[in-house]
Amino acid sequence: MIPLKWGGSMNEYQEKYVALKKQFEQSKGDSFSVTALYDFKESLEESEAIAAKEVLVNVYDLLNYKKDAYDLLSSIGDLSDVKIKKRLGKMKEYAENWRNNFAIPKPKTEEDIQKEKEMLAELGIPTFKYHPNPLNTGAFEISEEGVVCDCCGKVTHIYYEGPFYAVDDIDYLCPACIASGKASEKFDGSFQDDYSVDDGVKDAEKLDELIHRTPGYCGWQQEYWRAHCGDFCAYLGRVGAMELQALDVMDEVLDDPMWDDEQKEMIEHSVNGGHLQCYLFQCLHCGKHLVWMDFD
Incomplete structure (x- = not known):
C-alpha cells in the first residue's frame, strides 16, 4: 500500500480499502469479498481524485492486475520518493511477466453467464x-x-x-x-x-x-480430462488457490479421493501461472467442481 505521510490520517478511500482488504484476507478471498473489491475498484476508476488513484494501485495489486498497478503507479507516483521507486522495481517483473493474465476473476451472476452465452452465439x-x-x-x-x-x-x-x-x-x-x-x-x-x-x-x-x-486446453505437461457422474466434466479454465476461494469451490475441490493430504495442501497453496498449475472442471450433472494439476 502507498504509505501515509508521517503524522497523517487515512482518507475515506484508504479507510475503505483497509476494511475490504481485511475482509478479503479473513475470508481467504471468498466470492463476497472479491465482489466487494471489484465494486470498489470500479468506483475508484471513475474518480479523478489523486487520493482515489493512489488507493486504486493497491486494489489492482491485490486483485492481481499487476500491469495496471504498475502502469498507474508509474504515472502518478513521485519518482523522487525512494519508497515509490523501490516498489516500482518490485512490481516491474510481475507487470512484464504476469501482466493482467492472472487477475482474480470477478464472480459471475446468472445475468453475466447468460450474456456470455449470447455473445458466443453472436460470434457464431x-x-x-x-x-x-x-x-x-x-x-x-x-x-x-x-x-x-x-x-x-x-x-x-x-x-x-x-x-x-x-x-x-x-x-x-x-x-x-x-x-x-x-x-x-x-x-x-x-x-x-x-x-x-x-x-x-x-x-x-x-x-x-x-x-x-x-x-x-494447454497444460504445463500432459493435459488430463476429469469425469464425474459417468460423464466427462466441463473445462472452465486455469486457476490457483485465490481463484478457487473467489469461486467458493475450494472445499469441493479438496473433497476428492484423487488427491492425498500432501497434494491437497499443494492445491491450497497453488498460484495461477505458478510452478504448480490447477485446471478447473465442473460436473455437468451434479455441479461438483474438480481440478487437475501439474508442474511446469
Whole structure:
C-alpha cells in the first residue's frame, strides 16, 4: 500500500480499502469479498481524485492486475520518493511477466453467464458441452485480419491453436470444423489423448465427442480430462488457490479421493501461472467442481 505521510490520517478511500482488504484476507478471498473489491475498484476508476488513484494501485495489486498497478503507479507516483521507486522495481517483473493474465476473476451472476452465452452465439461459436467458453479459457483466439482454416479453407476470425494430435502440421482450425468433427476426420486427429481421461465413462459416444469434437486446453505437461457422474466434466479454465476461494469451490475441490493430504495442501497453496498449475472442471450433472494439476 502507498504509505501515509508521517503524522497523517487515512482518507475515506484508504479507510475503505483497509476494511475490504481485511475482509478479503479473513475470508481467504471468498466470492463476497472479491465482489466487494471489484465494486470498489470500479468506483475508484471513475474518480479523478489523486487520493482515489493512489488507493486504486493497491486494489489492482491485490486483485492481481499487476500491469495496471504498475502502469498507474508509474504515472502518478513521485519518482523522487525512494519508497515509490523501490516498489516500482518490485512490481516491474510481475507487470512484464504476469501482466493482467492472472487477475482474480470477478464472480459471475446468472445475468453475466447468460450474456456470455449470447455473445458466443453472436460470434457464431458452436456450443461445446465439455468446453463451454473456449474464448474465456484461451482455447480460441480472435484475429481482426482473419486466418485460413486448414480444414475447410475458409477465412475465420476465431480460430483454434491448442493441442491437436495428428500427423499433419495444422496451424488453424475454425470452431465449426471442430464442432462438426470434420477436422478430426480429415486429419485423423484428436484434441485430447483418450488415455489421459478419468475412468468411469462407459458411453463411447461421450469419449468420441470429447476427443474428436471438443477443443482441448494447454497444460504445463500432459493435459488430463476429469469425469464425474459417468460423464466427462466441463473445462472452465486455469486457476490457483485465490481463484478457487473467489469461486467458493475450494472445499469441493479438496473433497476428492484423487488427491492425498500432501497434494491437497499443494492445491491450497497453488498460484495461477505458478510452478504448480490447477485446471478447473465442473460436473455437468451434479455441479461438483474438480481440478487437475501439474508442474511446469
